[in-house]
Amino acid sequence: MKNLIIGQSGGPTSVMNSSLYGAVMEAFNQDEIGNIYGMENGIQGLLKGKIIDIVDKIFFGGGNLELLMTTPGAYLGTSKYKLSDDFNHPDYEKIFKILEEYEIGYFLYIGGNHSMDTVEKLNRYAKMHDIDVIFVGIPKTIDNNMIETDHVPGYGSAAKYIANTVREIVTDACVYDVSSVTIVELMGRMSGWLTATSALARKFKGDNPALIYLPEAVFDPEEFLKDVERCFEDKTQVVVCVSEGIHDKDGKLISEYGGEAEYDILGQRLISGCAKYLEKLVKERFHVKTRAIEMNVPQRCSVSMMSKTDQQEAVMCGTYATKLAIRRMTGKVVSLVRVMEDPYLASCGMENVEDVANQSKRFPVEWISENGCDVTEDFLKYITPLIQGYIVFPMSNEGIPTFLYR
Amino acid sequence: MKNLIIGQSGGPTSVMNSSLYGAVMEAFNQDEIGNIYGMENGIQGLLKGKIIDIVDKIFFGGGNLELLMTTPGAYLGTSKYKLSDDFNHPDYEKIFKILEEYEIGYFLYIGGNHSMDTVEKLNRYAKMHDIDVIFVGIPKTIDNNMIETDHVPGYGSAAKYIANTVREIVTDACVYDVSSVTIVELMGRMSGWLTATSALARKFKGDNPALIYLPEAVFDPEEFLKDVERCFEDKTQVVVCVSEGIHDKDGKLISEYGGEAEYDILGQRLISGCAKYLEKLVKERFHVKTRAIEMNVPQRCSVSMMSKTDQQEAVMCGTYATKLAIRRMTGKVVSLVRVMEDPYLASCGMENVEDVANQSKRFPVEWISENGCDVTEDFLKYITPLIQGYIVFPMSNEGIPTFLYR
Numbered sequence: 159m160k161n162l163i164i165g166q167s168g169g170p171t172s173v174m175n176s177s178l179y180g181a182v183m184e185a186f187n188q189d190e191i192g193n194i195y196g197m198e199n200g201i202q203g204l205l206k207g208k209i210i211d212i213v214d215k216i217f218f219g220g221g222n223l224e225l226l227m228t229t230p231g232a233y234l235g236t237s238k239y240k241l242s243d244d245f246n247h248p249d250y251e252k253i254f255k256i257l258e259e260y261e262i263g264y265f266l267y268i269g270g271n272h273s274m275d276t277v278e279k280l281n282r283y284a285k286m287h288d289i290d291v292i293f294v295g296i297p298k299t300i301d302n303n304m305i306e307t308d309h310v311p312g313y314g315s316a317a318k319y320i321a322n323t324v325r326e327i328v329t330d331a332c333v334y335d336v337s338s339v340t341i342v343e344l345m346g347r348m349s350g351w352l353t354a355t356s357a358l359a360r361k362f363k364g365d366n367p368a369l370i371y372l373p374e375a376v377f378d379p380e381e382f383l384k385d386v387e388r389c390f391e392d393k394t395q396v397v398v399c400v401s402e403g404i405h406d407k408d409g410k411l412i413s414e415y416g417g418e419a420e421y422d423i424l425g426q427r428l429i430s431g432c433a434k435y436l437e438k439l440v441k442e443r444f445h446v447k448t449r450a451i452e453m454n455v456p457q458r459c460s461v462s463m464m465s466k467t468d469q470q471e472a473v474m475c476g477t478y479a480t481k482l483a484i485r486r487m488t489g490k491v492v493s494l495v496r497v498m499e500d501p502y503l504a505s506c507g508m509e510n511v512e513d514v515a516n517q518s519k520r521f522p523v524e525w526i527s528e529n530g531c532d533v534t535e536d537f538l539k540y541i542t543p544l545i546q547g548y549i550v551f552p553m554s555n556e557g558i559p560t561f562l563y564r
Numbered sequence: 565m566k567n568l569i570i571g572q573s574g575g576p577t578s579v580m581n582s583s584l585y586g587a588v589m590e591a592f593n594q595d596e597i598g599n600i601y602g603m604e605n606g607i608q609g610l611l612k613g614k615i616i617d618i619v620d621k622i623f624f625g626g627g628n629l630e631l632l633m634t635t636p637g638a639y640l641g642t643s644k645y646k647l648s649d650d651f652n653h654p655d656y657e658k659i660f661k662i663l664e665e666y667e668i669g670y671f672l673y674i675g676g677n678h679s680m681d682t683v684e685k686l687n688r689y690a691k692m693h694d695i696d697v698i699f700v701g702i703p704k705t706i707d708n709n710m711i712e713t714d715h716v717p718g719y720g721s722a723a724k725y726i727a728n729t730v731r732e733i734v735t736d737a738c739v740y741d742v743s744s745v746t747i748v749e750l751m752g753r754m755s756g757w758l759t760a761t762s763a764l765a766r767k768f769k770g771d772n773p774a775l776i777y778l779p780e781a782v783f784d785p786e787e788f789l790k791d792v793e794r795c796f797e798d799k800t801q802v803v804v805c806v807s808e809g810i811h812d813k814d815g816k817l818i819s820e821y822g823g824e825a826e827y828d829i830l831g832q833r834l835i836s837g838c839a840k841y842l843e844k845l846v847k848e849r850f851h852v853k854t855r856a857i858e859m860n861v862p863q864r865c866s867v868s869m870m871s872k873t874d875q876q877e878a879v880m881c882g883t884y885a886t887k888l889a890i891r892r893m894t895g896k897v898v899s900l901v902r903v904m905e906d907p908y909l910a911s912c913g914m915e916n917v918e919d920v921a922n923q924s925k926r927f928p929v930e931w932i933s934e935n936g937c938d939v940t941e942d943f944l945k946y947i948t949p950l951i952q953g954y955i956v957f958p959m960s961n962e963g964i965p966t967f968l969y970r
Contacts, residue, residue, distance in 0.1 A: 170739045199741040231735035238740070322964045323862055329637035329967060330865035333576045334644070335605040358962050361969060451860045456729055459736035462868035465963070545963040550956060556764050557871070557951040558728045561735060563767060 159190065160263020162483065164212075165197035165204065166232040166298075167269035167276065171312030172319075172464050173472035174298045175233045175562075177268050179226040180476025181296065182212055185264075190484050195260055198564075200267075201276050202237035205252055209260065210234065210564070225562035227469060228551040230459045233562060240272065241279045250283050257291055264292050264483040268476070270299035270310070274491055274515035281489040281511065294479045295491035295511050298472075300458045302351040305517045306509040307493035311475055312458075313351065314468030314544035319456065320344060321358035321545065322463045324399060327451060328359060328366040331395045338447035339386060339396045339440045342367070343433035345457055346401035350374050350521040352457065354533045355541055356399035366397035369531045373403040374521045376530075377412055382436070383443050385531050390444075402430045412436070461559060466547025471504060478506040502543035565596065566669020568889070570618075571603035571610065572638040572704075573675035573682065577718030578725075578870050579878035580704045581639045581968075583674050585632040586882025587702065588618055591670075596890050601666060604970075606673075607682050608643035611658055615666065616640065616970070631968035633875060634957040636865045639968060646678065647685045656689050663697055670698050670889040674882070676705035676716075680897055680921035687895040687917065700885045701897035701917050704878075706864045708757040711923045712915040713899035717881055718864075719757065720874030720950035725862065726750060727764035727951065728869045730805060733857060734765060734772040737801045744853035745792060745802045745846045748773070749839035751863055752807035756780050756927040758863065760939045761947055762805035772803035775937045779809040780927045782936075783818055788842070789849050791937050796850075808836045818842070867965060872953025877910060884912040908949035 162185045166174055178196075185191045198208035216223050226233055241249055257265065267277045274295045281293040297304050302313035324342060331340045344353040350372025357370060368389045371377055377400075389396040405411045413431040416438070433450035441448040475492045482490055491514050493507040525537040554560040568591045572580055584602075591597045604614035622629050632639055647655055663671070673683045680701045687699040703710050708719035730748060737746040750759040756778025763776060774795045777783055783806075795802040811817045819837040822844070839856035847854045881898045888896055897920050899913040931943040960966045 166739075170736055202741065229735070230732055232739045235741060236739045318963060321962070322868060323866070325964060325967065326636055326865045326867065327861055329635070329969075330576055330861045333572075333638045333642045335608065335641060358964060361960075361967060449861075452858065454857045455733055455736045455855075456862075459732045460729070460868075461732065462728060462866075463964075542962055547963070548956070548959060550954070553954060554767075556727070556948055557724060557953070558731060558764060558869075561731065561767060563735075 159192040161193040161195060161261050162191050162264040162266065162480070163195040163197060163209070163257070163260065163262045164266040165200045165268070166234045166236045167200040167267060167273035168236055168238060168298070169300070170231040170236065170459050171298055171300050172230045172315035172459065172461050173311050173469050174268050175226040175229050175231070176469050176472035177296050177298060177311060177476035178233060179223060180473035181266050181480045182223065184477040184480035186213070186217070188480065188484055191264065192261070195262070196234045199235035200237040200239065201241065201253070202239035203235065204256060205249060207256060221562060225552065225560060227473065228461055228464070228549060228559060229561040230461045233564065238272070241276055245283055245286070253280065254289055262291060266294050266296060266479050266483060268296040268298050270301070271304055271514070271516055271518055274511050277491065278489070278511045278515040292483045292486055292488040294483050294487065296475050296479045297492060300352065301346065301349060303349050303518045303520070304514060305519045306514055308496040308504065309494055309544055311468060311472035314465040315463065316352055316457050317355035317358070317541055318465045318545035319460045319463040320352060320355045320453065323453065324356045324359035324367055325361070328397050331366070331397055335394065336447055337390065337394050338449070339398065339444065340449045340451065341398045341400060341433040341436050341440070343400055343402055343430065343450065343452045346373060347403040347429050348373060348518060348520065350401045353399050353401040354521060354525070354537055357533050357538060358541065358545070366395065367399045368393060368396050369398040370533060371400045371404050371531055372521055372526060373401045373405060374523055375526050376407045377404040378406065379412070379415070379439060383439065386440060386444065400432055400436065402432060404432055461551060464549045465545045466549055467544055469549060474506055482508060565598040567598040567601060567667050568670040568672065568886070569601040569603060569615070569663070569666065569668045570672040571606040571674070572640045572642045573606040573673060573679035574642055574644060574704070575706070576637040576642065576865050577704055577706050578636045578721035578865065578867050579717050579875050580674050581632040581635050581637070582875050582878035583702050583704060583717060583882035584639060585629060586879035587672050587886045588629065590883040590886035592619070592623070594886065594890055597670065598667070601668070602640045605641035606643040606645065607647065607659070608645035609641065610662060611655060613662060627968060631958065631966060633879065634867055634870070634955060634965060635967040636867045639970065644678070647682055651689055651692070659686065660695055668697060672700050672702060672885050672889060674702040674704050676707070677710055677920070677922055677924055680917050683897065684895070684917045684921040698889045698892055698894040700889050700893065702881050702885045703898060706758065707752065707755060709755050709924045709926070710920060711925045712920055714902040714910065715900055715950055717874060717878035720871040721869065722758055722863050723761035723764070723947055724871045724951035725866045725869040726758060726761045726859065729859065730762045730765035730773055730803070731767070734803050737772070737803055741800065742853055743796065743800055744855070745804065745850065747804045747806060747839040747842050747846070747856045749806055749808055749836065749856065749858045752779060753809040753835050754779060754924060754926065756807045759805050759807040760927060760931070760943055763939050763944060764947065764951070772801065773805045774799060774802050775804040776939060777806045777810050777937055778927055778932060779807045779811060780929055781932050782813045783810040784812065785818070785845060789845065792846060792850070806838055806842065808838060810838055867957060870955045871951045872955055873950055875955060880912055888914060
């Protein structure tokens, strides 16, 4: 009887621990599976031999596994480590030696497009070397940019958080009887999936946010100022939502208009700051109260607005991955299929990981309104079911939610 | 039979509409009170004759008054308008003419230290001119800086939001096995009441946030870097919480270290940005992944983490204000008195508005730990009861909370 190992990879979401919960619970209930291990910090930790005995640690360690479903982030920790394209790289031998040592027969990996690259490579290597390990990917990202799936677990909760928080920001922006522009910057380097959800914040037709700009459309600062001016015709307070990755017709990021491109210590270009630049632009043109708000990391790690639909689908994807593993479906990634529209129903499907890895799905251009500063009804129909349902979460004595931690 | 008018003033909170609800419901049930009016945008709107018939608008207008209790911001709108110190200013005659026209006998005003200045002046003017109107203030602020009260409605919910969000940010900061410093900037120009609540985010002793800095202590950038270095001895990820108003021993704001002081269009000095400056400082010194997060307006307008205790006390203060008004207690402001510690119990008291107006209560220095970068157990004992209890709020069809709006 072989053991199962599971890892988490890439940026956190509100529900990636729900997928971990689903996969582990299903494995625990399957006679075909021996012990259940977790990699600390994904493949990077595995390479260092940092492996947790989940059964021992949580089931028998006094932990409450159910808490995973209301704990954001990554219980096991993640990494962004990319395996070499060269199969002669020592990483591969090292990884499979450790898998052999722990008698692993099933390898599950929760992650997005880049993490699926790891699943694909390990699966290919195993096949080439006739190693009997099953590899299955579990989809995860707030960005909703994986292909071959209707949507991705993590997106619904991020969408709900953004919709709710923008509605609150609008309420805040409207308390004074003073003309103002509030610019909310949302995550999304290449794609406007997250920013588009701010349209859900409207309480009635014509409500704020009045303007929504995604990276899938060209952003023209002069047109933007005209859009704002038009909004002032029937609004005192104008709230604008922008993706961090909006850019002009030449592809230059608006965040770079304010000065030189900045880089983080890993050499990755920092892309945030467009709201700050637009704030300056608006203030100079209209001389009104202006505020830039960068929503920042809470949009990917808040559980306060977790979508029950999203949580349940995340659990379902984890459960399904274990089921596929037992049925020896290797090199696969779980997908979500929208089976019915009204009432909404989704079920799990299965795709080849080599089709999904390293791909990216952009926001459909036909869901951007003609004027380029809004989204269409069709998008609202798509997103609304994904944010339904509400979670009441366990509170600690201090009055704030209890999180499970290693 | 005289009518009642109520207004909201100053910055929004999560529960200032709960106080409105309490005051209006009590007034509706009192035979001594005729109609109930609301000022749009406080005293500024009143001066323009912008008055809403609340009974007509909400009770009989199909609105659901209960929704006020889960709607953040200010249903009536607020203003920061300051009445003149000179009673010959035309504003006074104008205001009392309008009050006479609407046959107002009771004037309730929900606000903080500066808004109580309005209550105090109007009350004094009425007494001088023998005008029969009762003036009562209802306390409100996220800053908890009003004197003569144990705490202020609005603070508990802001505290709960901060504690929860910082806990989430810590979870997010810890997903990668990479050294990092995350600096969270919280509201508080003069006082650390809000920033102090981030200590509640810790899941265990020694957990992040590892460092907490308030404006009540002098901030020394070099000492700060030493504090961070010490944290790295037993932590891979360090989360720091700072008030926007931290300053050096000469009183210079840390936010101004990065460049010139900025001003908004009303000439008010912009005080945010210290986290951005500290991010630069840390990156240069430690060459680690560094992120500045400005929590921004959600800390004062989010309902997702509303404290039930705070909400109920806000309702109670509103209710009590109407009761005081009927009992002809003019020139008063409602206070909260902590009657019992364990189990916690608070009741309403009454203070003279001239004692409270324009005063400000700072965070007690004895609640700052000796090393200057943490808060004491005594503060945690004080704050913990104020964030207890959880609200399940009504959701719209779109899956996000329903707000009541004018």
